[in-house]
Amino acid sequence: MNSVEGVVIASRGGAPSIFLRNITKAYGETIALSDVSLDLRAGEVHALLGENGAGKTTLMKILYGLSQPDSGQIEADGVALKIESPRDARAAGIGMVTQHFSLVKNMTVIENIALASAKTFAIDLAGVRTEIVAASARFGLDVPPDAIVSSLPIALQQRVEILKxxxxxxxxxxxxxxxxVLGPNDIDSLLEVIRRLRSDAGIGIVLIxxxxxxxxxxxxxxxxLRRGQVVSSSLANGITSKELITLMVGEQQSGAEQRQRSASxxxxxxxxxxxxxVTRETGGLSDVSFAVRPGEILGIAGVSGNGQTELVNVLSGTTQIDSGxxxxxxxxLGSNTPQSLMRAGVGILGExxxxxxxxxxxxxxxxILDCVEKFxxxxxxxxxxxxxxCESAITQFEIKANPKQAFGTLSxxxxxxxxxxRLFSRNPKVAIISQPTRGLDVMATNYVRSLIAQASKQGTAVVLVSEDLDEILELADRVAVMYRGSxxxxxxxxxxxxxxxxELMAGIAK
Amino acid sequence: MKARFVLRASTPWWRGPLLVGAAALLTILISAIMIRWAGGAPIPAVRYMFISPLQSRFGFTESLLSATPLVFTGAAVAIAFRAGYWNIGAEGQLLAGTIGATWVGLHAESLPRIVGVPLILLAGMLFGALWALTPALLRTRLGIDEVVTTLLLNPVALLIITGLLNGPWRNSESGFPDSDVIADSTKLWIVWPNTRVHFGLALGVVIIGLCWWFVGKMSGGLKLRAVGLAPNAARIAGLPVERTLLITALVSGGIAGLGGASEIAGVAHQLTTGISNNFGYTGVIVATLAALSFVGALLVALMFGVITVGSFSASRALEIPSQIGQLVQAVLLITVVCALVIQKYRVVWTIKRSEGRK
Structure with a gap:
């Protein structure tokens, strides 16, 4: 059925075994990956680091056959591989555990694994059970074979995925x-599993x-990876966290102007x-305190996934706070609902x-959706x-649109x-602005930034959440750094x- | 070969009418095959079904009468769907409306008609809204899917009617499980003399007009559409999403219940277990075929009235089953839904590269 030519099961010697050569991929006009090369070796943990949208997931989707590159190829020990589907990838010995698990929740662990490895019409569940027990012992991945998947905690479901x-x-x-998706203790045991797979079983692991x-x-x-390119590839013990963060967020771009800041x-x-x-098993907030004055821009920086999204949800009223x-x-505020925040004068631009x-x-x-009653x-x-x-807003904000055009057709x-x-026509006292320039071109980016600066000049207090450190350094009066929800x-x-x-972003400064 | 659906960037003006025309043609073609299969002659059958009801006064007014409950249920379903509230319970809400209406009708002997008629309509509306309340609360408070709950409450309403008709409301003269005839003071006026076309049709048209005006022109309607199209965006804009859904669900149930009252007070004049000929379910089809537009729902309801009457005369004249009318409606639903998909998406066929070739 599958059409893999020249599959070579990787030798476990430590020589480059799978090589992604000059991969380029574009979605429309956005270039997701540009001439990316990467080598993966058996028995090695290869970490892939980058901000959101840097291209990590796209690259791995290509390796796993979920997406096809525009150019470039994948080689195994020097022989070109043809990977057009996950089935081809699995035949070439490549497996993937995605962020969203592909388990049938109402089935048992045995049934799920049998489903993935079934090659015949008849399924020998007892045989699969024996295999699971053997594999569990071999890889150090304990799972309860007879449990229904949905009854298992998320960390165990992940183990089932890995085992599968x-x-x-x-x-x-x-x-x-x-x-x-894991809590701190589960993270430690997952890292232990990763170490064991590498050292004992000689598996090559890509860790995004x-x-x-x-x-x-x-x-x-x-x-x-940064903006679709590999900016660094090196041995882990030869590079510090600080250097990695700098590589990830990039160098200071020349010509980035500093905003004129008023006296304190x-x-x-x-x-x-x-x-x-906000209490959560993972990704909550704890003990977040800050204050913003009128006319001030407070930048919120941090490596993505350290609570920024949750903070914006709290300030837009879509997530309720549990303490503080x-x-x-x-x-x-009695409770932080969208309505009460709006009434209090808090406006939001979501990410x-x-x-x-x-x-x-x-x-x-x-x-006018947020002030329908006015009309x-x-x-x-x-x-x-x-x-x-609308027409005056179009003129004032230099929007290229017709008032009656469907919103979805805009750039x-x-x-x-x-x-x-919409945000500024309410004259908000506080504006919460999240990732305002993500995915915008240079012109639009500059314009949006000038709008934010202008609003703060007129006395609006701005909370600017951005993954773009340049943006924060350019605009913010003060920078709050988030790490692990605080x-x-x-x-x-x-x-x-x-x-x-x-240093603060990496959680290594005090 | 594999088919993929790709969103069309733009749609020329002629594609919509062309696709609807193609769907209608395909429907007639498939129906003709089915009629031939059932042993009838297709061409006369199609003529009986679609044309002959419009050629006589009796056929036309009977078509209007058949269309009346569908105008209500079509509007009820359309307004709920526009808000993103998937009310499949118009059937049960209409039946609840008939219970409320019958209850008033049996106890309003001494009232003047100008009081009795509003009272019976109000009762139908309230009972319909009440029947819609439980699923709406479950959805807005606990997030329980309304498709299942509204659907499952439909047979419950019918069982209550069966219980009432075999118990307290059993016919006092014949002893059959049909209620007594309602008081004259609660019967609706006939709006077309010497026919059975009653005030309910006029009321239905008014309801359609009100819905159209509210959803299209008023601030509440804009909120309702925003909630239906993108609930999260509506929430971010500070709109009360849950409250909008709750109120819309009650209004939808109220309109369906009003349709039930219109059937009791306008034409049946007594409650029977067969009071609804699947009007609520057909309302879902009516609203879908109308692409959730209210004026469209009125037109589709009228067309369905014609098909219902036409299929009876076709079955009488050609000795084919009268269910052929429902069959035509069902086929029409499938072809029109396909047409709507093709209007929105382009179908791209990809031939899988043959194996081994480079």
Whole structure:
């Protein structure tokens, strides 16, 4: 059935065994990977590091046959491999555990594994059970074979996934952010499993991660991807966490202008978070405290996945806090619902512009969606007023759109401008702005940044959450750094540098 | 060969009408084959079904009468679906409405008609809304899928009717499980003299108009559409998503219940277990065929009225089963849904590269 030519099961000698050569992949105009080469060796943990959108997942999808490269090829011991589907990849000895598990939740562990390895019509469940027990012992992956998958905690479900991949005979295993879903103790035992697979079974492992600590613990080799290119590939013991962070976020771009900052604001803070906590098994918030004054921009920096998204959800009211308090203008909010935050004068620009607007509705309708009542007449919406409001917003914010056009047909930059127009036309006292320029071109990026600077000049307090460190250094008056769900430090812009912030981001400074 | 659906970037104006025309043609073709299979002559059957009801006054007014409950259920389903609330329970809500209406109808002997009629309609509406309340609360408070709960409550409503008709409401003269005839003061006015076309049709048209105006023109309607199209975006914009869903669900149930009251007070005048000829389920088809537009739902309901009457005359004249009408409606649903998909997506066929070739 499958059409793999010249499959060679990797020798376990430590020579480069699987080689991704000059891989390029574009989605439309966005170049996801540009001429990327990477070698994977048996018996080695190869960590793949990079920010969101750097191309890590795309690269691994290509290796696992979920996506085809535009150019370049995959070789095993010098022989070209043809991987057009996960089936081809598995036949070549490559397995993958994705972030979202592909287990049938209502089946037992045995049934799930039998399903993956079934080659005949008849399934010998007892035989599979014996194999599972043997494989569990061999790889040090204890799983209860008779349990229903949905009854297992997430860490055990992950073990089942790993075992499933190993039992289908893979000698290379891709783990896509495996620790993102785990708590601290489970992370340690997963790292132990990874070590054991490498040393005892000679499996080559690709570990996709953002987290320095675990890379330091298990990786033999680290490659850093940035904007679709490999910017570094080296042995893990030859490089420090600080260097890795610098590689990940990139060098200071020349010509990035510093915003004119007013003299230190003396007013009392308008938004105060005091020991805010969100209890979660993973990815919650703990003891987040900061204050923002009118006219100030507080940047929130951090390696992605350290609680920034949760913080934005809290400030937009979509996640309820479990402890601590939020004060706006000296008044404590009873509960942080979207409505109460809006009433208090907090506006939001979410990190996902697509999820923040209704694609099928018109630009004008999206623009007034948060203040529909303002345009409600006695028997109908006052469309003329809506349109003139929209037209003035289009002029003011330089939006290239027709008011009656469907929002979904706009370009990313124009979508963002519409959402910013919606945010600022409320004259918010506090603006929470998350990843405002992600995926935008240079022109749009500069414009959006100038809008944010302008708003703060007019007295709006801005909380700017961004993975782009340049953006934060350019705009922020102070920078708060998040690490593992907490604010680990707040640095004034005069003292903020890539080095000082980078250390805090890596969780190695105190 | 493998088919993939790719979203179309743009749609020329003629593609919609062309696809609907093709769907209609395909429906007639498939129906003709089925009619031939059932032993009838296809061409006269198609003529009986689609054309002859429109050629006589009786056929036309009977078609209007058949369409009346579908106008209500079509509107009820359309408004709920527009808000993203998947109410499959219009059948049960309509039946609950008939219970409320019958209850008022049996106890309103001495009232003047100008009081009795509003009362019976109000009762139908309230009972319909009440029947929609439980699934709506389960959905908005606990996140329990409304498709299942609204659907499963439909047979429950019918069982309650069966219970009532075999118990307290058993016919006092014949002893059959049909209720007594409701009081004259609660019967709806006939709006077309010497036919059975009653005030319910006019009311249905008004409901359609109100729904169209509300959803298209009013601020609440914009909120409802936003909630239906992208609930998370609506939530981020500060709209009360759960409250919108709850109110829409109750309004939807109320409209369906009003349809039930219109059947009791307008034409049946008594409650029977066969009071609803699957009007609620057909309402889902009506709303879907209309692509959730209210004026469209009115037109589709009228067309279904014609098909219902036409299929009876076809079955009488050609000795084919009268269920052929429902069959045509079902085939129409499938072809139109296909047409809607093709309007939105392009089908790309890919031939899998043959093995071993490079």
């Amino acid at each position: 991949a190993l039992m289908s005979g893979c000698s290379y295993l891709i783990l896509d952010e495996p620790t993102a 991660s953002h987290k320095m600590a675990e890379i330091e613990k298990v990786a033999d080799r680290v490659s850093v 604001p003396s007013q009392s803070p308008i938004l105060v978070l005091d020991s805010v906590g 308090t939020i004060e706006v203008e000296g008044r404590q 996902d512009r697509h999820a923040s607007a209704v694609h099928a509705l018109q630009v004008v309708e999206n623009l 409600a007449g006695k028997f109908q919406l006052r469309r003329k007023e809506m349109l003139s409001h 990313g930059g124009n979508m963002q401008k519409v959402l910013l127009a 604010v680990v430090g707040i640095v004034d812009h005069s003292e903020a540098s890539r080095e000082s912030i980078g």
